[in-house]
């Protein structure tokens with residue numbers, strides 16, 4: 001497994017990280033099983049994955065508990081990245097970035113994960129309750145001084161917000177969606193990350209499974225799966241992703257890797273990307289996905305994939 005240093009930190013991240021959203025067991029269907037999730041984490045450790053991305057809202061804490069169980073005594077050998085600031089209001093998630101909420105959220109995460117300090121703490125998404133940046137990031141600095149986390153990142157903030165935040169606190173990373181069908185990063189945030197020296201952690205590289213090529217027809221998901229309400233699995237947007245995935249499958253077969261590895265490897269090979277976070281429910285998925293690391297330097301493969309992506313067009317609306 002290839003690793004890259006997250007700029008401004010002592011953290012070496014495998015180019016393929018493990019995303020814990022699905023193993024939280026809410027919003028990802030009825031086939032999530034804790035034993036399989038733990039087995040997937042074990043396989044990731046065996047195959048050299050050095051970092052795990054979780055969040056309090058993934059199963060409202062359940063993902064953290066499964067991650068803690070799966071890592072066991074290896075907690076100290078890997079990087080745990082988690083998030084802070086999003087609260088549950090009824091069945092909805094709401095970003096509440098007050099000092100009190102940040103402290104309570106972080107302390108609950110430390111307890112669930114069974115650690116004293118988080119390696120990388122990320123604000124999950126911009127505030128939906130009008131707390132100014134100055135209040136939020138000063139409160140986070142207090143928590144950092146208390147030793148509750150080491151490094152700070154943000155998720156889902158736009159290019160305009162990043163320099164404002166970086167002028168208040170020491171920021172090291174941006175996490176946002178990036179894949180062959182979701183390319184907004186290239187338009188604004190990439191240049192800003194470069195200017196500010198931030199690492200970029202790319203989520204949803206498989207477009208929630210669509211770019212594995214496994215969906216040959218528009219799927220029907222149970223209501224418990226958020227993809228039942230995801231337009232990328234319907235109509236023309238589904239056809240776009242499905243045809244792109246079919247072409248990626250041809251490249252994958254020539255190179256001798258699974259299709260998912262090509263989709264993930266493309267993201268990992270893009271300028272400005274430090275590492276990619278991939279969700280997995282089972283060990284076999286991890287085995288396929290980590291093969292992306294073999295491809296990162298294969299410029300000829302990316303020339304072909306870029307030509308295919310150009311034929312299919314960019315982010316469909």
Ligand SMILES: NC(=O)c1ccc[n+]([C@@H]2O[C@H](COP(=O)([O-])OP(=O)(O)OC[C@H]3O[C@@H](n4cnc5c(N)ncnc54)[C@H](OP(=O)(O)O)[C@@H]3O)[C@@H](O)[C@H]2O)c1
Nearest residue numbers: 019020021022155203204205206207208209278279285288
């Ligand atoms: N900061 C944020 O706001 C934010 C937002 C989204 C995600 N994230 C993070 O990024 C991680 C990754 O994103 P994501 O999980 O939403 O999407 P993703 O990585 O694009 O897709 C993951 C899903 O694809 C399917 N899959 C994975 N590998 C596969 C394989 N080899 N073959 C077939 N199917 C496979 C699995 O679901 P099925 O088996 O059910 O198809 C899996 O749950 C998350 O877990 C989370 O840690 C962060």
